[in-house]
Structures are given as structure tokens and as C-alpha cells.
Amino acid sequence: MSTTRRDFMALAGAGLVLAPSGRLWAQTGTMVGDWTVDSVSDGHLSLPRGFYFDGLPEAELAPILAEHGLSGEMIASPCNVTVARRGGDVVLFDCGAGPAFMDSAGRLLDGLETLDIAPEDVTHVVFTHGHPDHLWGVLDDFDDPVFTEARYLMGGAEWNYWRDPATVDSIGEARASFAVGAARRLELVEERITAVADGEEILPGLMALASHGHTPGHMSFVLRGEGAALLVAGDAIVNGHVAFERPGWELGSDQDPALAAVTRLRLLDMLASEEMRLIGFHLPEGGLGRVERRGEAYRFVPEAA
Template identity: 55%
Template sequence: MQISKRQFIVGGAAALGAAGLPARLWSGTTLEFGELRIDTLSDGYLVMPASFALAGLDAEAVAPILARHGLSPEGPFEPPCNVTLLRDGERVVMFDVGSGPNFMPTAGKLDEALDLLGITRDDVTHVVFTHGHPDHLWGLLDDFGDPAFYNAEFLMGADEFAYWMDPDTVNTIDPARQSFAVGAKNRLEVIADVARTFSDGEEILPGVAARASYGHTPGHMSFEISTGGESVMVVGDAIINHHLAFERPDWPAPSDQDPGTGARTRVALLDRLAHKQMTFIGFHLPGGGIGRAERKPDGGYRFVGMG
């Protein structure tokens, strides 16, 4: 398994400098194994209040963990957004589509990443969703309200699709997330007649198996990509960050819609990943999101980045 890192100046340093703007560095990570190539594509980053990650947690217990990672409990947190692109010679498969231009000004940068790889949206043959939150789904449509990946087949877990399409979800979800429900339903309705749904354990594409990782959302899915005896797991937001989620995976995460289920999922997932020393990709993990989980003597884990 080979991993490489690449960096580009977006737009060209000279052009940006002439416009009086700072040169912006874009990074990406490539993993190659067997006949497969996986690229993580930067969709930018989010700016989140501390409460999104820390509400309800013991401040005294949280503080030293954040300090070890150079973070302040006052926030804000700025997690990266890593979209995964899989190429096998026949298919170009994108896992999640980023947030598009209407969620946060710091996100929605996927087109820049695709351009740097020489890939267009029309090249994408399959779009696979881990879940329906805005930073994963809202890039689905173009400026005209049509699917932005015109030639792609769309796939989402059956429970996740049903949850966001349910007209009562907007009334039962946390009020702070009601816009998530409205946005997801509006977008999924556009592809409802052509989307393919699946269940836990199904091989949704050759060498790609769905793995239920519920809790962050009711039907959140991870995906195990396998070839030649090696596997990589795309975990989406089942492991939401590189600090608390690893050091104390048993703690409820306020960003999970069902914190109890999310914690149980995280504990089981990290145990499996560490035991098998399986490479995985997290949507909000640093360095392109590619790494492994290493057990710590105190029972927690650490994220070992490979990007």
C-alpha cells in the first residue's frame, strides 16, 4: 500500500498576488493498493462553535485532551472536509459530495480539488453517501437545481434515505438541525426516482461493502473497500474528530444525533480498526483524513495520520 502527499497553489501564486490575495495552499493525499487508487479531496473546512463538540461534557476532563492536540475549549473548531474518490480503472466513485456553496463560506471547494486531478464532475460514475448532513450532501445539486454529477448513479443506505425523506423528520429532529432536514429532503427528492438504496453488509459495488455505523445519524454507513487481501474503511463521521473521539470514544459526542448509539458504534469501530491495523479515511480527520488507530495503554486510541 503506497501513500503520497501533494500540494498545489490554487489559482497560481502570481495571479493571486497580483490581485492582492494571499496564495492558498491546497493539499491532497493519494493511496494506491492493488488496482485501486484512492484520493482524498479537500472541500475546505468548517467553522464550528465549541458547543457543537463539547456541550454536556465534563470541562475538567476535556481540557487536557484538547491541550494535547493544541486546541482551546473556547473554540472555534475548524475541522477539514475530506471527500474520498475511488478509481479502479472502470469506475470513478465519490464518497459524499461536500457542502456546495450554500452551507459555509469556508467549504464547498470540491471543484478546485477535482480540477487539480484533471477530473470533471461528468467523469464520476457513482456517488455513495455516508449520510445526509449538509457538509456531505448539499453539493449534490448544481446552480439550476439539477444533479451536479450528471452521469453518476446515486447510492445511500436505505434507513438513511428513508429518514431524510420522511416529512416528519423536520418536526422530530433537534431544532438546531431543522435546516439540515429541509435541505436534505429538498435535495434527495431530486434523485428519489433514480437513487439506489442498500442495507448493512451489501456489496454495493465490486469490492465495496456497506458497514452500518449508526448514531451520528440514524442510518449512517461506512464502507469497506477491499482488493488483494487489503482493505480501507471510509468511516464518514462515525469517527468525528482526531482528539476526543479517539482518546475517549465511549463519551457521547454532541454532534451525533443519537450520542449513545454513536459512542457504542465508535468503540466497536475503533476496536476493529486497531485490531486489524486497517487503514481508514475520516471525513473530518487531519492530513487528508487517511490513517490508522493505535491503542493507548489507558484504553483509548490515538490517530496515526498517514497523509
């Protein structure tokens, strides 16, 4: 099927949702050196199957989806927001969908409350990219910033892309509303945002890692401490099934599917070779786990399982 902007926004506006497969969870956490890292649910997205998988070989795709318990024309995708705390720093990686995107998402503040974190406690909001489920939660119902005391950080290429007036015309009909929404939100926090570069240490033990493809300037981030490391992958590894089973396939959920596949293969190889843990925004069971090789493919092993 081909998903148009009208189809996509109608589904979001109607709040058509499917409960994610697997057990329900509130949060899952770990330590990375002296960083306390938690994954908090912002709810989930429910999107048409074709948004992800149009053009893929059905004979190979169907058994993968069946193995992971996915069926029907809608795919539910969990949304995991990462929180890292150390000393006085409270770092939020992305800030969820907020109230204006999809009824099944926008639960982040409830999740933070379970950690006794108020919005004003957040010192840094670090954006992996500018898609609605990662960015739109920066503002409340009244278009006021939610995280009033925070500094905002985003990859420089990503910032330039969403602030470019030409993006709304080049991004494609299905995502045109993404561009409008991102530009408006970034304009309202512009005075407090800092552009970061690949390889830049934005805080001691926290490094930016370019992972372009899902969006033109997508960034992942590596937390390190006491010999341990964890990759906050954002959407560079965009799901817990096909992205691992067939990492070289080009997925419709990525804006540049070919580049995203190259990036995904590079990151999966790094994670498996270095035995580095990761948190993925749309991975199951809170998104925290490890990557194992399985022949020419990979497997995600959740720590919360």
C-alpha cells in the same frame, strides 16, 4: 453553551471560519489493491465549541483539546471527500457542502480538478449520510445535479429518515434546516438513487457497513483488494481528538450520542485489531491513516504527517 438553530445558521451565513490546525494540503492518496484512492479537501467547517462538547467534563476535556492545539469558542473541522477509481469506475464518497452551506466549505470541484476529474466523469456518488457537508454539494447554484452521469447510493434507513416529512419536527431546532435541505436535494435526485443495505457489495471489492448513531442510518464503506482493506468512515469517527482519546464519551455532534459511542468503539477496535487503514471525513491531514491503541484509548496516525 447551548447552540440554537439561529446561532448555528448565523455563524454559517456570516462565514466565520478558523483555519484548521496543521499544514495545508491539497490531497493525499493510496492504493488498495487495484483501487486508486484519494482524499480531496472540500474546505472546512467552523462550529461553536458547544456543538461538540456541551455536557462533557471540562477538567478532562481541556487537556485533550490543548494537546491537539484547539482553543477558543470555535472549532475548525477539515472536510475530506474520498475518491476511489478503478477501471472505468470513479466513485465519490459524499459530495461536500456545495455553495449553500458555509463559506469555508464547498471546494470539492477544485479538488477534483487537480485529479483531472470532471463532474461528468463521476460514475457513482455513495453517501455515508445526509448532513449538509456530505450531501448538499449534489446540486449546483441553480439546483441542477452536479454529477450528471452518476448513480447515487445511500443506506436505506438513511434515505427513509431524510425523506420522512416528520423528520423536520423530530430532529431538533438546531438541525431543522438540515432536514429541509436534505429532503429537497434527495427529491431532486430520487429517480437515480439506489438504497443499499448493511453487508451489501455495491461494487466488487466495495461493501457497505452499518455505522449508525451519528445519524439514524449512517453507513461506512470498506474497500478491499489484494489482501488490503480501507474503511471510508464518514462521520462514524467524527473528529481526530476526543473521539479517539475518549471514544466512549457522548458527543453533541452525533444525533444519537449513545449509539454513536457504541459504534465508534466497535470501529476503532476493528481498525486497531485488523490493522486496517481508514479515511475519516473530519480527520486531520486529509483523513487517511491508521488507528493505534493507547491504553484504553486510541490514537489517529495520519499517513500524510
